[in-house]
Amino acid sequence: MKKYELLAASALALIYAVPATAQTAGPADTAQDTQAADTSDDIIVTATKREQTLQDVPISVAVTGAATIEQAQIRDLIDLQSVVPSLKVSQFNAAGQTNFSIRGFGNGNGNDGIESSVGVFIDGVYRSRSAAALDDLPEIERVEVLRGPQSTLFGKNVSAGAINIVTKRPAFDWGGKAEISVGNYGLMNARATVTGPIAESLAIRLSGSVNERDGYFNNLTTGTDVNNRHRWSVRADVLWEPTSDLSVRIIGDYNLIKEVCCGVSSIRNGLPTQAIGALGFAISDTTRVFDRNVIFNTDPSNRIRGKGVSGQVDWNVGFAKLTSITAYRNQINQSQQDIDFTGADIASNTTANEIKTFTQEFRLASTGDGPFSWLVGGFYQDEKLDTGRDIRFGKDARAFVNALTGGPGGLITGLETLQSLTNPAIVPGRTYFQAGQGISDRYKMKQRSYSLFGQADFKVTDRLTLTGGVAYMNDRKAVMSNVVMNDPFSSLNLENIAGLGFIPFAALPASLSGCLLQKGFNPASTAGRTPVNLFGSSLGASLPGPGGTPCPSSLGGVNPFALNGLQFFYGDSPVHGPVNFPNANESGILTGDKVTYAARVAYDLDFVNVYASYSTGWKAGAYNLSSDSRPPSNGVGRSAAPEEVTVYEAGLKAKFRGGFFNLAVFKQEIKGFQSNAFTGLGYSLVNAGKESVKGFEIDAAYRPAPWLSLTGAATYLDPKYDSFTRAPCVTYDPRCARSTTTGLRPPFRDLTGERPAGIPKWSVSASATLSHDISDGVNAYLRGEYDYVSPTQLTETTPPALSTFDSNNVNASFGVSFTKIQLDVMVWGRNLTKDNALISTFPTVAQQFPEPESYSGYPNQPRTYGVTLRKSF
Structure with missing residues (x-):
């Protein structure tokens, strides 16, 4: 820790050494920003690709400003969901596996062949894969969460919604900010940004961050902390404004994550896990899940390196403003994990991918003041993906399997002995479940997509506005696989071993x-x-x-x-082995296109704006790039068809003295929802026939007195599978029993009419902020937050009794601002009541036989607290 202590001391020295010169966004502005955020006064958003106030934009959008991000200690998109109830963000078994959902819809986590239904944009640049970090960004101006399909303006993979992150541009006055946070679990988070002119029309912003923290899980086997933080980033942002009509912004960034992540706890030790314990190996105590002690024979490791450059040109050509955004990004993600989650060396998983993405967007927006305004544009993406993994049996795999099947002289040895009578290559005790056996998955995917979009607004009267939008989207994916199975036991057709x-x-x-x-x-x-x-x-x-x-x-x-349950790869498949593609029957190419529409009417009643809209969305088809990827005639299937979204929405936005009240009521339907269920070793990627959700969203804020600000938000969701006859089978469902004729477990079950897992009925957040001027130039605030999620079955691959949790989070912060020296001091805490919940659950790898099987889950973050010092200049 010596180098981190030195870094912390250096950051503190910087905070106190920087001069108290002129600034553009210091503590005084923070108080003003807080008031703006609480009352919705003049909050400017770009949700419709043009600047509008939050109350004027006639769509359901939640905005989190810079003051809330700082006061609520929101450090990544996972934290953001505590103030945006309709947004759910989850991080699973690796640092780079982050899943987003809006109004209950979202997918794509862990399976590189499927992109999220929620698009993430940072300064206008689409991030096809995101580690959900905000710490590697400089000062955040705002985060907009757009709910419902946004295809007619964003185009790319926004069938469920979009997250639009806007950072502060370089300034032509010198200024900056430096901050350091220290807290429990060895937290040391330092960030700094400096901005100013380097020529008459040229300004720059340089930013950097370091995020260090010990893990809040303890690996009892190795003694290592798990779920730690070890991240750093740098960013350069250059702005050139030669005239008032032309600006050019160039951004380059580099970030690195090297962490021991992520913690997994056993939530039910079935017979397989008990057998591991009987062999003398350590297993988890399922009665103490939230002690956050894990049992791994090796520590999980993650390395994510991301870098990119983007350029945005804005040119006022008189009748319209032309915008061009060009970007290239490269991301490498590597991880290694013990996937049996016990002290035995049974199986490990090594994964890696590299993603190279080029995007280009053009748009032209009218600038006139007349009743008619319009925007047209186009978006292009070219992406190359290389991904793969190796799952290997460890040195204890054979002992584990023997324990399940009668010991060293049991069924596995008996099978080898019988086979050796006609096949001398089979050696009893030395053929099946040997260290190093397993599977290697390798995939390459080239994706090219583009969209053309346009939207027009017509003010029929000063109060009535009609809006229409249309988008054409086209997508092409070309994939090739090289999957090699080196597990001779899984290769057996147990229903027809000819030598017997x-x-x-x-x-x-x-x-x-x-x-x-x-x-x-x-x-x-x-x-x-x-x-x-x-x-x-x-x-x-x-x-x-x-x-x-x-x-x-x-x-x-x-x-x-x-012994079918011990065939971990391709066991429930008519062909006991991979079928690589392209091949004679599969081209490896998936193409699709779609025209989507949006229509809206908005009416201004002075203090209330009302609107009604109809919109459609589309997300292209996807490939299953995991071991569960099968030819269509051989199990689950290779790919999923596109998603088609339809949303009916009506809402009102009321603005009154000291506050606002926003309400949206909607019915959202997705035909062909791309279900991406984790089955233990791979992903079952299939289309649901139709999934729908009815609900409403409320966002409100009120300042009853100058010293008190109140906010509240709530989301109610009533989802249903209108049709889902191809839901992946799970062992706990009686509908998925093995056939006594074929010995195979059916690949599908029918969930039609049932409630989808992972979608809470109620999500509620509220906050209260007390502010007080202590003396001239010294003011203080006290902020409290409450975040509630009703009991929810987290996933359909785990029994409801094991995977149903609610969430009750209490966060708080207390800060003092010394405006004359532009210094902020803040004490903060998250999950103060130590609320315990699981984020997700899944069938434990290689431990579904014999039944009852084992299950694992991801516990939430415990109570964290710390102190932040922030100096502006």
Whole structure:
């Protein structure tokens, strides 16, 4: 920690050493910004690609200003959801896996072949993959969360909504800001930005940040902290304004994340996990999930390197303003994890990807003051993706499997012994589940997409405005795979092991033949030979009797020697191995296009603006770039069709002395929702026939007295699967039992009419801020926040009893501003009541056999607190 202590001391020295010169956004402006945020006075947003006040823009949008971001200690988009209830952000098993949803819709986490339904834009640049960080940005001007499809203006992958992050531009007056935060878990977060002119028409802003924190999980096996922070970033922002009609902004940034992440806790230790414990290895205590102790035999590691450059040109050509935004980004994401989450070395996962993205946007917006205004534009994206992973069995995998199947001399060794009679390549005790066996996935994807969009507003009267928009979107993805399986056991067709058919039934060990005879098997049905499906589930159709001595306990129609559940790769597939593509039947190319529309009517009643709208959205088809990717005739399927969104919305925006009240009521439907369920080792990417949600959103603020500001927001959602007959099967659902004929588990189940998981019924946030002028040039504030999410089943791949949680978060901050020396001191805390909840749950990897299986989850962040010093100049 010595170098971080030195850095902290240096930052403190900088804070006190910088001169108290003129500024553009110091503590005095912070108080003004707070008032603006609380009363909605003149909050300028660009949600419609042109500047409007928040109360005038006739769409559902939530805006979080710079003051709220600072006072609420919002450091990334995960924190942002505490003040925007309709936004949900989750980070799962790696630092780069962040999932966004708005109004309950969102997907794309973890599967590189599917992009999010919520688009993230930073200074107008689309981020196709985001680690959800705000710390690597300089001063944030505002964050806009646009709810509902935004295709007619943003074009790219905004079928559920968009997050638009706007940073402060370089200034032509010298100024800047430096801050440092220290807190529990060894937090040390230092940031600084400086801006000013370097020529008469040229200004620059230079920014940097360092974010260090110990982990709030403890790996009991290695003694290492998990979920730590180790991030730094630099950014240069240059603004050239040669005339009042022309500006050019160039931004370059570089950021690096190297962290031990992420913590996973067992929430149910089924028979497989108990078997690991019986072997003497450490396993999690499921009665103490929120002690945040984890059991990994190796520490998880993450490395994310992102860099990019963008250029924006704004040129007033008289009748219109021309804007061009050009950007190139390159991101590398690497991680390594122990995926059995125990002290045994059973399996590990190493993943890496590199994403190169070029985007270009042009738009032309009218500048006249007449009743008719318009905007037209186009967007182009070219992206190249290389992604892959290696899952390998560890040195304890065979001992684990033996423990599940009768010990070292049990079923696995028995299978090897029988096979060795006709296949000398099979060596008992040394063929299956050996260290280093597993699977290697490699995929390459080239994506080209473009959109043409336009929108027009016509003021019929001073009060009545009609709006129409249209967009054409076109997308093409070309994918190739190179998946190599090196797991000989998963390669077996347990329902037809040909060599067994040559072995006399009488030659079987009595432990096998005696059991089969006891359960009613007739050797004459196989001409006195060993059945080829001796170790497959389909043999159960020939076993009418229940288990009893000398049989293991089993129901009638069940083969107690079935080993299908141990085929971790392609086990429930007619072809027990990967089918790479392109091939003779699959081109590896996915194309699509769509025209989307938006229509809106808005009426100004002075203190109330009312509007009604109809809009459609579209997101292109996606490829499943995981081990669950199968040819259409061989299981779940390779790709998903596009999403098509329709939204009916009506709302009002009331502005009154000291505050505002905004209400939006909507019905949103998505045809072909791209469900991307994590199944333990891969992703089941399928389309739901139709998913819909009805609900409303409220945003309000009121300042009853100069010293008191109140805010509140609430989202109510009533979702339903109108049609979902191809939902991925899960082991706990009786509808997914293995077939006694084929031995395979069905790939799908029908969830039509059921409530989708992961969508809370109620999400509510509220805040109160007390402010007081202590003396001339010294003022203080006290802010409290409450964030509530009603009980919600987190995921459909885990039993509801294990995955249903609510959330009650209390955050607070107390700050003092010394305006004469432009210094802020703030004490803050998040999750002060130590509310415990899981963020998500999933079937534990390689521990679904035998049942009852095991499940794991991601606990939320514990209570954090600290002190922040901020110096402006």
